[in-house]
Amino acid sequence: MPVTHSPTHGPQLTAQSSQPDEFCLMTDSTISRRQFLGAVATGLAAAAIPSALIAQGVQQGSGQQISAATNMAMDDGRYRPVRLPSKGSGPSMAAKQRDELERHIHCQCGCTLDVYTCRTTDFTCSVSPAMHHDVMALVDGGYSAQEIINAFVHVYGEKVLMAPPKRGFDLTGYLTPFAALGGGVALVVALLRKWRPATADGAPVAELPVDATPDELARLDAAMRSDDS
Amino acid sequence: MILIGELSLWVALLMAAWGTTVGFAGGFTKRADLVASAERALYATFGFVVLAAIGLWTALLTSDFSFEYVASYTSANLPSIYKFTAFWGGQSGSLLLWVLILSLYSGIVVFANRHKNRELMPYVMGTLAAIELFFLATIAFGSNPYQRLGWVPPDGTGLNPQLQNPFMAAHPPNLYMGYIATSVPFAFAVAALITRRLDKQWLAAVRRWSLLSWFFLTIGITLGMWWAYVELGWGGYWAWDPVENASFLPWLTGTAFLHSIMVQEKRGMLRKWNVTLVVSTFLLSIFGTFITRSGVISSVHAFAQSSVGYWFGGFLILAIALTAYLVGTRLKDLQATAQLESMVSREASFLFNNLLLVGIAFAILWGTLFPIISEAVKGTKITVGPPFFNQVNVPLGLLLLALTGIGPLIAWRRASVANIKRQFTGPIIGGIVVGAVLLGLGMRDPYALIAYTLAGFVLTTILQEFHKGVGARRRMYGENPFSALFRLIARNRRRYGGYIVHVGVVVLFVAFAGLAFKKTFDVTLKAGESFEATDPFGHQWRFTSQGVSSYQQLNRDVTAVLLEVHRDGKPAGFIKSEKRQHVDSRGFPTFNPSTEVGLKYGLRQDVYMVLAGVTGTPGNETAEVRIDFNPLVVWVWYGGLIMAIGGLIVMWPQAERRKVQAGYVAQLAPEHEKAIV
Numbered sequence: 001m002p003v004t005h006s007p008t009h010g011p012q013l014t015a016q017s018s019q020p021d022e023f024c025l026m027t028d029s030t031i032s033r034r035q036f037l038g039a040v041a042t043g044l045a046a047a048a049i050p051s052a053l054i055a056q057g058v059q060q061g062s063g064q065q066i067s068a069a070t071n072m073a074m075d076d077g078r079y080r081p082v083r084l085p086s087k088g089s090g091p092s093m094a095a096k097q098r099d100e101l102e103r104h105i106h107c108q109c110g111c112t113l114d115v116y117t118c119r120t121t122d123f124t125c126s127v128s129p130a131m132h133h134d135v136m137a138l139v140d141g142g143y144s145a146q147e148i149i150n151a152f153v154h155v156y157g158e159k160v161l162m163a164p165p166k167r168g169f170d171l172t173g174y175l176t177p178f179a180a181l182g183g184g185v186a187l188v189v190a191l192l193r194k195w196r197p198a199t200a201d202g203a204p205v206a207e208l209p210v211d212a213t214p215d216e217l218a219r220l221d222a223a224m225r226s227d228d229s
Numbered sequence: 230m231i232l233i234g235e236l237s238l239w240v241a242l243l244m245a246a247w248g249t250t251v252g253f254a255g256g257f258t259k260r261a262d263l264v265a266s267a268e269r270a271l272y273a274t275f276g277f278v279v280l281a282a283i284g285l286w287t288a289l290l291t292s293d294f295s296f297e298y299v300a301s302y303t304s305a306n307l308p309s310i311y312k313f314t315a316f317w318g319g320q321s322g323s324l325l326l327w328v329l330i331l332s333l334y335s336g337i338v339v340f341a342n343r344h345k346n347r348e349l350m351p352y353v354m355g356t357l358a359a360i361e362l363f364f365l366a367t368i369a370f371g372s373n374p375y376q377r378l379g380w381v382p383p384d385g386t387g388l389n390p391q392l393q394n395p396f397m398a399a400h401p402p403n404l405y406m407g408y409i410a411t412s413v414p415f416a417f418a419v420a421a422l423i424t425r426r427l428d429k430q431w432l433a434a435v436r437r438w439s440l441l442s443w444f445f446l447t448i449g450i451t452l453g454m455w456w457a458y459v460e461l462g463w464g465g466y467w468a469w470d471p472v473e474n475a476s477f478l479p480w481l482t483g484t485a486f487l488h489s490i491m492v493q494e495k496r497g498m499l500r501k502w503n504v505t506l507v508v509s510t511f512l513l514s515i516f517g518t519f520i521t522r523s524g525v526i527s528s529v530h531a532f533a534q535s536s537v538g539y540w541f542g543g544f545l546i547l548a549i550a551l552t553a554y555l556v557g558t559r560l561k562d563l564q565a566t567a568q569l570e571s572m573v574s575r576e577a578s579f580l581f582n583n584l585l586l587v588g589i590a591f592a593i594l595w596g597t598l599f600p601i602i603s604e605a606v607k608g609t610k611i612t613v614g615p616p617f618f619n620q621v622n623v624p625l626g627l628l629l630l631a632l633t634g635i636g637p638l639i640a641w642r643r644a645s646v647a648n649i650k651r652q653f654t655g656p657i658i659g660g661i662v663v664g665a666v667l668l669g670l671g672m673r674d675p676y677a678l679i680a681y682t683l684a685g686f687v688l689t690t691i692l693q694e695f696h697k698g699v700g701a702r703r704r705m706y707g708e709n710p711f712s713a714l715f716r717l718i719a720r721n722r723r724r725y726g727g728y729i730v731h732v733g734v735v736v737l738f739v740a741f742a743g744l745a746f747k748k749t750f751d752v753t754l755k756a757g758e759s760f761e762a763t764d765p766f767g768h769q770w771r772f773t774s775q776g777v778s779s780y781q782q783l784n785r786d787v788t789a790v791l792l793e794v795h796r797d798g799k800p801a802g803f804i805k806s807e808k809r810q811h812v813d814s815r816g817f818p819t820f821n822p823s824t825e826v827g828l829k830y831g832l833r834q835d836v837y838m839v840l841a842g843v844t845g846t847p848g849n850e851t852a853e854v855r856i857d858f859n860p861l862v863v864w865v866w867y868g869g870l871i872m873a874i875g876g877l878i879v880m881w882p883q884a885e886r887r888k889v890q891a892g893y894v895a896q897l898a899p900e901h902e903k904a905i906v
Contacts (some may be wrong), residue, residue, distance in 0.1 A: 003251055099749075106612045112470055114614070120751055120841050120855040121463045124821045162614035164599070169606050173599045173613070177621050179591030184584045192577070 078108045079127045084135040087142035101145045102135055105152055106162050114162050153171045231293065232286010235375040238325075241277035241332075241348030242369050244270050245362040252355025256313030258422070267354040268339050269545075275332035282329045285374050291317050295381045297606040298322060304387035305814040306784040309352030314398045315388050320522065320537060321372035323401065327518075328364040330402075330409045335361065337386070337436075338413055346434050352420035360412050365539045380430055387784070387819035390811045393448045396456035400782040404476055408514040410442030411479055414486075414512035418504050422555040425562045427500060432490055435507065437880060439486055441760060443509070444876040446480045451869030462824035462839045464749065464857045466865060469618035474597045475517030478590050482510040485586035488636075492576045495641065501556070501563040502583070506762040515545050520597070574643050578636040585629045592621045627679055630738050633731050634687035637694055652693075659689025679743035684735045691728045691735075698725070718878060734866050743834075743861030749858045752840075754792075755849070764858040766833060771795040776802070777843055786810040791842045794829070804829055806840040806854065834860040 090161065093101070102116035109127035111118055119128035131152075138148045152160045164170035248270030253264030285298070289312045294300040302315040302322070317323040331815040335357040342350050368374070390395075414435035421431035453476065467473060486506040492499045519541035556563075596613050603611050629735035663685025664678060672678055695714065698721075702713040718725040746765040754760060756776030763769055777789040788808045794801040806827035811819045827838035837857040845851045 037414055057572045099751075104616070112614065120749075121461075121824065122841075155611055159610040159612050163617035163620070163805055163901060164603065164611045164613060170603060170611065172598070173603065173617065174621065177588065177595055177625070179593075180591055181584065181588040181625070184588060184649065185581075188577075188580055188584060 045173050060226065076090075078110070079130045080108075080155050082131075082138070082151050084141060084151055085136060085145060086140070089142035091140050092142050092144055093139055097145070098135060098139050101139075101148060102132060105131065105135070106160050107131065108156060109161065230287045230376075231296075232761065233616075234281045234287065237277040237280035237284065238369060238373075239327075240377065241274050241281060242362070242365040244274040244277060245358050248274060248358030249355055249362050252351050252353075255356060256351030256420075264351045264354075268343075268353060271332070271339050271358060271361075273355055274358070275336040277291040277323075277353045278329050278332045278336050278365075282325055283327060284358060286313065286316060289313065292385065294383075294385050295377055296374070297378050299383040300378060300382050302386070302388050304385040304784070304819060306812075307388055308386075308393075309781065310398065311388050311393050313496050314392070314832045317401045318388050318392050318397075319374075321368060321374040321376075321598045322370060323405075324364060324400065324537070325374055326370045327405055327409060328361055330405055331357070331361055331364065331412060334409060334413055335430045338416075340823075342434070346417075346430065348424055349417060349431060349434070349670050350662065352423045353416045355581030356416035357412060357420045360416075363540075363544050364813055367537055371537045371540050371734060381610070384815060386744045387811055388811055390785070390809055390820055390823035391460050391707065393811075394454050394456060394460050394726070396459070400456050402448055402449075402451040403452060407444070407446030407449050408476075408479065409518065410438055410445060410461075411483065411507075411511040411514045413438040414442070414507045416471040418507040419552065419555065422504065422552075422559050425559060425563045427504070427559065429494060430707065432493060432503065436487075436490055439483060439490070439507070439510075440876060440880045443483045443487060444479065444873060444880060446476065446483065447869060447872050447876060450476050450480060451866060451873075454869075455866055458862070459828060460824075461824050462826050464726060464747075464837055464839070464855070465744070466862070468649060469593075469596070469615050471597045472517070472521050474593045474618075475513075475520045476511040478517065478594060481586050481590040481593075482506050482513060485583045485590075488512060488579045488586075488898075489583050489747050492579050496576055498576060499580070499583075501560065504556060504563060506583075506587075508556070512548055512552075513549065513594075517540060519545055535608045568859045573639060573649065575636065575639050575641040575690050578632060580637050581634045582629070582636055585625060585632060588621060589625045589629065589664065592625060593618065608812065618639050623676055626738070626741075627676070627683060630680070630734070633734055634690040636684065637728070637731075640774065656686045656689040659692075661686075674742075676747040677742040679736050684739050684742075687731065687735050691731055694728055695725070721879055722878050722883055724874050726881075729875030729878060730872050733868045733870070733875055736871055737868035740861045740868055741863035742865070744859065747861045748858040751853070752856065753844075753851050753853050754790075755845075755851050760856075762856065762858075764836075765860050768797050770801075770836070770858075771798075772804075772838075772856065774852060784811055784813075786812060788840070788843060790854060792827070792854070794836070804836060804838050807839045808840055808843075831864055834858050 031227040099116050100102045102119075103114045105115045106130040107113050107115050107125065109118065109125045109129065111122070111125070113121065113128075115131045118125055119132050122128070135148060136150075138151060143151070149161070158165060158170075164173055166174055248267050251263040251270065252267035254260070255267055269789065287293075287305055288296050288299050290301065290309065292303060292305050292312070298319055298321055302319045305313050307315070315322065317326045335354075338357065339350075339354060342353070347352070390616055417431045417435045417438075421427050436697075446522045452474070457473075458466040483506075486503060489499045489503055489506060493503050495807075502819050518574070520543060522538045530761070596618050599613050599617075600611055603609075634656055638649075638656065640648055660682045664682030667678060667681050695717070698717045699710055699713045702708055702717055703710065706713070706716075708716065718729075748762070748765055750760070750762050752760045754772070754774035757775050758773050759773040761771045772792040772794055775793055777788060777790050779786070779788050786809070788810075789805055791803055794804055804827040807825035808822045809825055810822045824839055827840075829836040837859050837860075839855045839857075840852060841855050842853040844853065845852050
């Protein structure tokens with residue numbers, strides 16, 4: 001059933017889905033938070049009181065199509081055309097730049113690869129070649145890399161990007177690890193400042209048991225002295 | 230035998246339940262008979278799990294398709310070696326492998342500690358038996374490999390073609406041996422917390438097990454990367470996939486522990502931290518299993534989504550709650566006996582090394598979970614792929630590489646300016662020379678330049694340490710350089726084995742940075758057509774298609790393209806890539822076609838070719854191929870091997886007499902530094 005998106009500005013984008021969203025594979029294989037939390041609670045109960053009534057696990061090989069490149073379930077119906085009218089100014093970039101651009105666009109077949117890698121690896125995938133053709137058409141139509149990315153995001157959502165955008169809440173994704181590390185460094189420095197006065201007397205290092213004669217110690221010391229000099 | 234195996238699974242479950250009960254009861258009541266019963270229960274569990282495993286292997290090797298597991302993961306025409314490895318090709322079989330290794334480890338722990346650590350052992354056994362109980366219950370009630378179909382299909386589905394690879398015979402068992410070995414330090418940590426015996430005793434008991442875990446994880450992860458490289462066909466070996474990340478997390482925290490344990494041994498510090506690291510490493514191993522099996526996060530390597538994931542989720546939460554309670558109520562017993570004196574000291578550098586390792590682990594965990602977090606907050610799905618992980622982890626990784634070189638150069642307790650000057654001059658010059666030479670040769674990639682400069686610095690550090698050690702031995706004992714080097718390593722395996730591990734780390738970073746210069750070409754070739762390309766080192770390559778051919782081989786129909794290769798005008802052999810359609814014994818296709826990569830390994834670069842598709846009519850086909858020049862990839866495997874060798878040297882048992890001498894040398898060195906200053 002055709003779906004038309006009407007952007008608030010910019011050219012009209014038309015997206016067509018061959019299957020309703022509820023049939024998308026990701027909906028099948030990804031669990032909602034409520035389902036997940038409920039199931040974890042069930043798991044807790046199961047761990048506490050093992051019961052023969054616990055359902056058997058779903059075995060692999062249920063007939064779902066599996067990507068040859070990534071061993072993941074694929075859904076060819078997840079492709080949606082990304083089309084914009086040509087600007088008439090000729091191609092906006094060379095083939096190499098276009099390939100590089102495709103490395104930033106996530107193939108929507110259900111794999112974990114970008115469009116370029118998927119289409120040059122997995123000949124069982126029909127989604128990445130279709131997305132590639134859309135990229136080529138947009139490049140030929142004179143659209144810049146950013147405009148093409150925006151068009152894909154408009155149709156597929158931000159999941160079409162290989163990495164979340166550095167804005168809004170997603171910016172925390174990039175900043176949190178460094179903030180946590182910074183916090184750790186601050187903590188270590190604070191602990192050092194707190195500890196240092198307590199042992200400023202330079203008490204000797206706790207010794208390990210040493211079974212060596214004074215002569216041996218003297219020889220080793222002499223050897224290391226000459227080694228360091 | 231199959232029936233015995235099936236029954237043994239249930240008996241093993243009962244044995245593990247008994248072991249858990251009498252283990253803890255024996256510890257709390259101090260009753261020796263209960264403790265002895267727990268020991269016997271753990272041995273018995275191992276015996277019955279072995280029988281259960283033999284039963285499943287028998288069913289697989291005899292193609293007994295009345296079992297759902299056998300029918301789902303094998304076919305009659307599957308080569309026997311893959312019928313054997315199909316044991317861990319599916320959910321329930323891999324869980325049985327897990328508990329098989331765990332029960333083996335448990336038996337070894339009981340035997341090795343029959344005369345020592347007696348106060349800890351009841352709780353150690355209780356904890357190990359409880360983990361076994363969890364896995365056996367998950368198998369018996371959640372994912373039973375002995376589940377029968379009720380009818381016998383004429384043939385099985387067959388094993389996923391990508392698992393029909395020699396690497397898959399070795400990668401999962403190694404990874405599991407690494408994951409599962411974290412259970413032993415965890416059990417000792419729980420025992421030490423319960424008994425409040427948080428001195429060095431439990432640390433001594435777990436150090437070798439932590440090393441064993443690290444060793445197998447290193448091998449398992451390296452083999453996994455190699456498998457991904459040759460089997461998946463996308464041209465790389467690490468995609469920051471959630472399951473790859475999950476295997477890396479316990480490796481990182483385990484590595485942090487192996488460094489921080491030295492601080493506790495030498496200075497009595499970081500006691501809370503070490504307990505936390507041991508517990509975290511185990512929990513992250515379970516977390517990795519949870520991710521692989523729950524379907525919560527999409528992954529290349531995940532098993533089919535099943536209820537088993539929730540068992541793991543529940544177990545994870547229980548384990549976190551119990552250990553948090555134990556640590557929280559024992560904080561006073563975990564006070565350090567000494568304190569840090571200077572920011573410029575070996576122990577401080579270990580602290581920062583730990584901070585970075587755990588920081589990287591956190592960054593990876595955060596990135597792995599961020600799609601769920603973001604969706605919960607924003608309500609929209611996002612993808613967190615390699616660009617995110619590279620942006621966050623590459624700077625942290627480079628910092629870690631720098632610390633790999635800095636740490637060994639700084640004295641314990643407090644380093645003086647003179648010490649720093651003397652120790653750092655050579656390595657800094659080494660790093661600068663490497664960076665300058667590469668800059669002069671035209672290298673401009675900033676991350677690669679930094680990586681190679683740091684690699685030069687770290688390598689010079691290690692060489693300097695070996696040079697000093699060998700020099701000292703030559704002066705003391707008049708040995709020739711080779712025997713001095715051999716004895717230096719043999720007499721102080723921890724220290725110099727550790728340096729060898731660091732060499733492996735440097736080699737890995739050198740290889741990782743090489744990918745900055747990767748070159749990729751997409752071409753379509755008819756028979757007789759050629760394609761020319763220049764590799765990253767400036768050599769000219771010509772690839773001439775010998776045509777597309779189709780043939781049958783073993784349990785598959787193959788479509789292959791063969792390219793004749795010339796390098797700088799000279800013949801360089803052939804390279805072939807295949808698409809394989811696997812079939813069952815009746816000739817019916819079993820899975821979607823899979824890729825077989827064409828590879829020419831080289832020390833400087835690999836030539837990597839993938840048949841992406843075939844168009845045209847029979848006899849006039851056009852092959853669509855992708856050719857990658859992957860610089861330095863082979864050094865990833867060598868780096869992993871060097872690390873494993875270093876780990877093996879560190880782990881190798883040392884005679885008591887030599888231990889004393891090693892301690893003496895290690896101890897004297899920093900003291901000697903002080904004396905000179």
